[in-house]
Amino acid sequence: MAAESAREAVLIIDDELGPRESLRILLKNDYQVLCADNVDTGLQLLRAHQPSVIVMDIRMPKKNGIQGLSEIRKLDPLVSVIMLTGYGALETAQEAIRHGANDYLSKPFDAREIQEIVKRHAQRTRVERRRRHSEEELRQINEQLSANLASKERLAAIGQKSAEFVHDLRNPLTAVLGYVELLSEDLKQSKDKLAERWTDTAEYLEIIERNVTRCRELSEMWLSLGKKTSGQMRPVVVQELLQEVMESVGPMADSLGVHVEWARDQEPGAIEADRLQVFRALCNLVINAVEAVASGTGVVRIRNGKADGRVKISIQDNGSGIVPEQLKRLFEPYFTTKGKTGTGLGLFITKKVIEEHCGTIEVQSKANEGTVFTVSLPLARP
Numbered sequence: 120m121a122a123e124s125a126r127e128a129v130l131i132i133d134d135e136l137g138p139r140e141s142l143r144i145l146l147k148n149d150y151q152v153l154c155a156d157n158v159d160t161g162l163q164l165l166r167a168h169q170p171s172v173i174v175m176d177i178r179m180p181k182k183n184g185i186q187g188l189s190e191i192r193k194l195d196p197l198v199s200v201i202m203l204t205g206y207g208a209l210e211t212a213q214e215a216i217r218h219g220a221n222d223y224l225s226k227p228f229d230a231r232e233i234q235e236i237v238k239r240h241a242q243r244t245r246v247e248r249r250r251r252h253s254e255e256e257l258r259q260i261n262e263q264l265s266a267n268l269a270s271k272e273r274l275a276a277i278g279q280k281s282a283e284f285v286h287d288l289r290n291p292l293t294a295v296l297g298y299v300e301l302l303s304e305d306l307k308q309s310k311d312k313l314a315e316r317w318t319d320t321a322e323y324l325e326i327i328e329r330n331v332t333r334c335r336e337l338s339e340m341w342l343s344l345g346k347k348t349s350g351q352m353r354p355v356v357v358q359e360l361l362q363e364v365m366e367s368v369g370p371m372a373d374s375l376g377v378h379v380e381w382a383r384d385q386e387p388g389a390i391e392a393d394r395l396q397v398f399r400a401l402c403n404l405v406i407n408a409v410e411a412v413a414s415g416t417g418v419v420r421i422r423n424g425k426a427d428g429r430v431k432i433s434i435q436d437n438g439s440g441i442v443p444e445q446l447k448r449l450f451e452p453y454f455t456t457k458g459k460t461g462t463g464l465g466l467f468i469t470k471k472v473i474e475e476h477c478g479t480i481e482v483q484s485k486a487n488e489g490t491v492f493t494v495s496l497p498l499a500r501p
């Protein structure tokens with residue numbers, strides 16, 4: 120019995136005993152032959168045994184072969200179906216082919232012919248089933264690979280964003296530290312003197328508060344994994360933004376003995392921007408300039424103006440300058456000449472932010488003379 124069920128099966132569906140029996144006898148040496156005298160029994164056998172070939176009569180009472188065919192195809196689109204037709208019933212045979220039969224045989228059939236046709240179609244079913252199986256395996260492998268890739272990309276994105284986050288938190292924290300130092304100096308003074316300097320102290324406290332808020336916003340931005348924050352695009356007055364940059368970078372520049380000047384354009388210009396993002400970009404440029412100049416003689420000049428519907432901001436320094444080979448690599452992530460103190464992400468982030476705001480960033484530099492970065496951003500529509 121076990122050996123029988125391991126053999127390839129052929130199902131014969133015919134209401135007439137004569138042809139059913141002769142087919143069974145012709146095929147029984149090579150196949151497990153299953154017989155049914157109507158379509159419904161045939162369908163049950165198809166479900167239970169998954170034959171490779173079905174030989175089915177077209178003319179049967181109740182459900183005929185064409186109806187049977189459509190039900191077979193719903194259950195098993197790959198099994199080969201050979202239809203038996205009456206002699207000369209070519210049209211019926213062609214109709215069966217249109218309904219999804221693989222071949223047809225006219226009654227009375229020739230023994231050799233039936234053996235050959237069943238053999239050929241059994242092989243066809245095997246090939247088709249193997250192909251379908253391989254396709255399914257490939258699809259599953261593909262799905263698995265895509266899932267792996269997505270999780271790897273996500274991890275890489277988290278890694279990249281973590282580095283950017285650490286880089287960006289450093290700037291506001293440096294500002295907080297600078298103002299806390301100024302405050303503690305003030306607090307060391309006697310009570311009366313502190314009262315005299317209360318305006319300064321209140322201002323320092325405000326700057327600290329702003330920078331702590333910035334740190335919180337950066338953390339939130341990181342939590343949302345740096346998704347593009349188009350919802351936060353608002354008109355931002357460039358002068359206000361640069362004022363904040365000056366306040367943030369000022370104490371750091373002072374402590375390094377670097378003079379930062381801002382030739383403020385009095386005419387206000389607004390850009391449509393994610394304020395925090397553009398702030399971080401400009402801070403990076405000014406900090407780089409401060410870091411590039413020498414203590415005492417170093418000067419950083421910030422200018423802003425408007426032309427051709429765009430806001431231009433330039434940050435110029437009289438520092439070390441950049442040699443041409445390094446100029447090419449400036450905006451690459453992790454490119455730094457500052458050893459362990461730099462991450463090399465500052466300019467990479469800056470460029471990304473400026474471009475996300477439909478802006479451009481250009482650099483001109485001469486070794487030992489200095490550098491100028493120019494940012495151009497579209498003016499907000501009035």
Ligand SMILES: Nc1ncnc2c1ncn2[C@@H]1O[C@H](COP(=O)(O)OP(=O)(O)OP(=O)(O)O)[C@@H](O)[C@H]1O
Pocket residue numbers: 286403407408411436438439440441445449454455456457460461462463464465466467490
């Ligand atoms: N104004 C400048 N003058 C001279 N070199 C500069 C200037 N701005 C940038 N560079 C060069 O470009 C490199 C990359 O700058 P970027 O801001 O991307 O990284 P970094 O400043 O080295 O590190 P981080 O921004 O993390 O502190 C710097 O290491 C420096 O060599």
Ligand SMILES: [Mg+2]
Pocket residue numbers: 403406407465466
């Ligand atoms: Mg930098």
